[in-house]
Amino acid sequence: MIRIDHPLPWNSPGTQRQLSVLQFGQGPRKAYIQAALHADELPGMRVAVALRQRLATLEAAGQLRGRIELVPVANPIGLVQVFQATHQGRFDFASGKNFNRDFPDLAALITPKLHSLLRDDAADNLALIRELMVAALHELPPAASPLEGLQRLLLGHACTADLVLDLHCDFESVLLLYALPQLWPRLSGLAAHLGAQAALLAEDSGGQSFDEACATPWLKLAAAFPDAAIPAACLATTIELGGMADTEAQRAEANAEAILAFLAEQDFIEGSWPNRPEHQCPATPFAGAQYAYAPHPGVVSYLRPLGARVAVGDPLFEVIDPLSGQHSIVRATTDGLLYARERLRFAQPGLWLAKVAGAMPIRSGRLLSD
Structure with missing residues (x-):
């Protein structure tokens, strides 16, 4: 060496x-x-x-x-x-x-x-x-x-x-x-x-x-x-x-x-x-990956494990505001594999929380997140 x-x-x-x-x-x-x-x-x-x-x-x-x-x-x-x-x-x-x-x-x-x-x-x-x-x-x-x-x-x-x-x-x-x-x-x-x-x-x-x-x-x-x-x-x-x-x-x-x-x-x-x-x-287009975001701040609970196959409409995670009680469920917008999740469990603006690899392109332009 x-x-x-x-x-x-x-x-x-x-x-x-x-x-x-x-x-x-x-x-x-x-x-x-x-x-x-x-x-x-x-x-x-x-x-x-x-x-x-x-x-x-x-x-x-x-x-x-x-x-x-x-x-x-x-x-x-x-x-x-x-x-x-x-x-x-x-x-x-x-x-x-x-x-x-x-x-x-x-x-x-x-x-x-x-x-x-x-x-x-x-x-x-x-x-x-x-x-x-x-x-x-x-x-x-x-x-x-x-x-x-x-x-x-x-x-x-x-x-x-x-x-x-x-x-x-x-x-x-x-x-x-x-x-x-x-x-x-x-x-x-x-x-x-x-x-x-x-x-x-x-x-x-x-x-x-x-x-x-x-x-x-x-x-x-x-x-x-x-x-x-x-x-x-x-x-x-x-x-x-x-x-x-x-x-x-x-x-x-x-x-x-x-x-x-x-x-x-x-x-x-x-x-x-x-x-x-x-x-x-399976190989899928990077443009087919869904980046799922929360609609408001709150505590995050994931509803599907990593590696799960999901279909359009399947719940990925829920977000609950601990003060207002606002509750949202974020769902898959493509059929595919849940391949990544954010490690933090509190939703913040612009922070993706889950990624799904789908076979059909749904994004364009810059595909990488920072």
Whole structure:
């Protein structure tokens, strides 16, 4: 294992933050896995602990066929953001920005340079595009904040990878994946190994999140240069590893083994691994997800468990104002799977409380919530 430590810019005097990348194996093909970009989403970090141990063993046994980069702590900035004993790892205290939004648009950065350089050979174009992506990130003006510096470092490592896994979780959630629809046929095996219950697909969810910043440039470039051979060279996905409290060792180790089995399918690891389970979770459009809100303040009681199948009109939760006695029941507006719930039990303005994955699009525009 090789450890690379990148200092982040704009450290205050007497302090220093760094991003640490662990490299296992070697070879031309690369897989990149990061955890806890939202720093209070710790199940991914716990899975990374298990992956680090197993990858070290596999490397010592000579079973790695490619290079695997692991970032167990993808957000050292948010990791220390604790306010009154509550971890606040989703938004940067300094700017208010979501750590997983607005990554650089690599396609926009390199398109002007490609017009006279592309060839008919897909392998040549792949190598050229990756070289230009890395160079474009280095040529940007100096990072204006620790957050900007962090995002560029993460994307700089991931943009040269064939496979990118971004490990997250929701507040309370089943295990699910977010991905581009064009990549789902190649990612369905990962969902099967993980036992995912849902997959939400969108080509552009509206926030330039990390997995889309890695995968979408290849689609944009292929569309911009239809006569050139440009492959969809980055297989990227966000994995929601359940809820924020799902850090049990047995669960984390099982998820790590599932990821390793998929890496073996992708020819990154040698040896005998479990066959892909036959069960395939349904993939639905992210635009088909209902975000259910409360109509007024009050105490929330959920009326359906996570993972429940619901139909239009089924009750999801009730809200009761403890002073006025106002009582409301919020119901499903689509048939689908109840895949996530808010951890707080008091309704607030603009705060979603339940999410249902439906097969029919019911939303448009920006699909991601902040």
